[in-house]
Amino acid sequence: MIYGIGCDIVKVPRFLSWVSNERMLCRFFNEKELMRGSSASVQRQCEYYAVRFAAKESFAKALGTGLKGFELTDIYIEKNDDDKPFLRVTGKAKECLERCCGGNAAVQVSLSHEKEYAIAFVTIERG
Numbered sequence: 001m002i003y004g005i006g007c008d009i010v011k012v013p014r015f016l017s018w019v020s021n022e023r024m025l026c027r028f029f030n031e032k033e034l035m036r037g038s039s040a041s042v043q044r045q046c047e048y049y050a051v052r053f054a055a056k057e058s059f060a061k062a063l064g065t066g067l068k069g070f071e072l073t074d075i076y077i078e079k080n081d082d083d084k085p086f087l088r089v090t091g092k093a094k095e096c097l098e099r100c101c102g103g104n105a106a107v108q109v110s111l112s113h114e115k116e117y118a119i120a121f122v123t124i125e126r127g
Contacts, residue, residue, distance in 0.1 A: 006061030030076035
């Protein structure tokens with residue numbers, strides 16, 4: 001049974017100033033998401049961070065609590081062996097998820113970006 005859905009879209013150029021600001025990146029992104037030492041272009045880095053930020057916002061919308069009660073760094077994107085992205089929920093965000101949906105919640109995420117925009121869609125299902 002679907003507990004909630006969330007969708008968020010962001011402008012990729014918004015992240016132009018973020019990619020050179022370590023403090024800003026550490027505020028919003030988990031250590032595992034940071035692109036330290038990356039040779040990726042600035043545009044690629046902006047897309048990377050923008051779509052992940054949209055996923056965090058989408059999760060908060062799907063949960064129905066907004067960003068209250070947890071840090072954005074508690075939520076981050078990883079990829080499985082097939083390179084499919086999934087949302088890792090830890091810390092206070094995991095506690096909020098379990099409080100709302102119980103211990104068997106399944107979180108699905110879809111990510112996309114195209115030059116100027118990044119979008120993410122998240123569903124939360126009760127187990």
